[in-house]
Amino acid sequence: MRSAPTILHLDMDAFFAAVEQASKPSLRGKAVVVGGLGPRGVVATASYEARVFGVRSAMPMGQARRLAPNAAYLAPRFSLYRSVSDQVMALLRSLSPLVEPLSLDEAFVDLEAGGVARDPVSARRAGERLRADIRAVTGLSGSVGLAASKMLAKIASEEAKPDGLVLIDPGTERELLAPMPVRTLPGVGPATGDHLRRAGITTVGELAEAGEGELVRLVGKAHGQALHAMALARDERPVVAERETKSVSVEDTYDVDIHDRVRIRLEVRRLADRCVRRLRAGGHAGRTIQLKVRRYDFSTLTRSETLRGPTDDPAVVREAAARLLEGVDTTGGVRLLGVGVSGLAAFTQEDLFAQAAYAGEEAEPGEEGDVADRSLPGREPSVERPVRKWTAGHDVRHAVFGHGWVQGSGVGRVTVRFETPDSAPGRVRTFAVEDPELEPAEPLPLVTPVSATAPPGGPAPRGNGPRQPVV
Numbered sequence: 001m002r003s004a005p006t007i008l009h010l011d012m013d014a015f016f017a018a019v020e021q022a023s024k025p026s027l028r029g030k031a032v033v034v035g036g037l038g039p040r041g042v043v044a045t046a047s048y049e050a051r052v053f054g055v056r057s058a059m060p061m062g063q064a065r066r067l068a069p070n071a072a073y074l075a076p077r078f079s080l081y082r083s084v085s086d087q088v089m090a091l092l093r094s095l096s097p098l099v100e101p102l103s104l105d106e107a108f109v110d111l112e113a114g115g116v117a118r119d120p121v122s123a124r125r126a127g128e129r130l131r132a133d134i135r136a137v138t139g140l141s142g143s144v145g146l147a148a149s150k151m152l153a154k155i156a157s158e159e160a161k162p163d164g165l166v167l168i169d170p171g172t173e174r175e176l177l178a179p180m181p182v183r184t185l186p187g188v189g190p191a192t193g194d195h196l197r198r199a200g201i202t203t204v205g206e207l208a209e210a211g212e213g214e215l216v217r218l219v220g221k222a223h224g225q226a227l228h229a230m231a232l233a234r235d236e237r238p239v240v241a242e243r244e245t246k247s248v249s250v251e252d253t254y255d256v257d258i259h260d261r262v263r264i265r266l267e268v269r270r271l272a273d274r275c276v277r278r279l280r281a282g283g284h285a286g287r288t289i290q291l292k293v294r295r296y297d298f299s300t301l302t303r304s305e306t307l308r309g310p311t312d313d314p315a316v317v318r319e320a321a322a323r324l325l326e327g328v329d330t331t332g333g334v335r336l337l338g339v340g341v342s343g344l345a346a347f348t349q350e351d352l353f354a355q356a357a358y359a360g361e362e363a364e365p366g367e368e369g370d371v372a373d374r375s376l377p378g379r380e381p382s383v384e385r386p387v388r389k390w391t392a393g394h395d396v397r398h399a400v401f402g403h404g405w406v407q408g409s410g411v412g413r414v415t416v417r418f419e420t421p422d423s424a425p426g427r428v429r430t431f432a433v434e435d436p437e438l439e440p441a442e443p444l445p446l447v448t449p450v451s452a453t454a455p456p457g458g459p460a461p462r463g464n465g466p467r468q469p470v471v
Helices: 015-023 061-067 078-095 120-138 150-161 174-175 189-199 204-210 212-219 222-231 261-281 314-326 352-359
Strands: 007-012 032-035 041-044 072-073 099-103 104-108 142-147 165-167 248-258 283-293 300-311 334-345 397-399 400-412 412-419 427-432 437-439
Touching: 007 078, 007 099, 007 120, 007 150, 007 400, 015 032, 015 078, 015 352, 041 061, 072 248, 078 099, 078 104, 078 120, 099 174, 104 150, 120 142, 120 165, 120 248, 142 150, 150 165, 174 204, 189 212, 189 283, 204 212, 204 222, 212 222, 261 314, 261 334, 283 314, 300 314, 300 334, 397 412
Parallel strands: 032 072, 142 165
Antiparallel strands: 007 104, 007 142, 032 041, 099 104, 248 334, 283 300, 283 334, 397 400, 397 437, 400 412, 412 427
């Protein structure tokens, strides 16, 4: 254990919802729920205003709508979230070379490795400067925990929420942990928590008093030893800059169960292609192909096949996933499908037979690269424009009214609120879904940097925070 609180844990506050509020002035201070909007969607993030009504992450969206019927329900915009996350991670890496991202909105930082902290005073100063820089660059707030270990730093950031900083002084850890519920410790889920409660153990202090032998008897050797060490505030895990990717996968949940076997095969094929694109984007190849099927009765089946060597060939992954599907009974319908690749490597051992078969394959209509004219000889190819779909929360631009976002659509109409991150709350207008002057648009930056040519003493930029990093 370290003698100074030089491990920092950052957790952005209600990240997805906070990005939406920063992007949409009319939603600031209001209940916002981000997630799947279909009947089987789940909540990804709820703003603190929505949490007052009991809305929580991973809750079914239908339940959330019953609890907070007047909240704004928006589909995620992952490209924007990744962009903002990249800005935050860049700020963390300016503090230290040892940054361990856990997700888009959460990371550990070893301040000692960056030479920016060596004691409680310098650690607190670094944490406060980071919070100010994040607000300046993104307009968002993050909660910071500082402690001598990763476990305690994460607990401290939870105590700091929202928009705060908590530092745990070395030597006070056990006193701080003792009254906390056992569920506070990582790895203690509902099942383990209930098991410990039945044994009369409800707090971390009682966990420490129980002793290692009793905990090993209750929950097994490995888990019991780990729990006892955590209850005594012992955590020697280092901050690891590069976490090894173990698998790549994609999955889709369907609003209506799929019964048609042909449609199921097409969905698996599409998921396999998406998985390979993600695999290649990360510079990986893999040996084990996995298929996940959740049936109408919520039973979940997984199947896998290990190849002779790593591959990133879409034909190989598609064919393996199709073979795995043949062994799964989909009678009654399917509500979720997923395809994954594990056993990752940075090289491929190409399957020449599969490559030859793939080279002779004709792309399906509508796939990228499909330029063949499949119309009958002597007849003009028919081009049928699909009905335009406008997703709640996504960005649009109108030729006359400028940038806005979709509030809702239906019955041939789409309602748009026209505003930008640095404007006042905007006006709402309704258009036909096929209005030629309305087009999808890319998200705007949450914070617009001050122009380097702006005159000194000029008007301050509009928006929700400063426009340049704190130095």
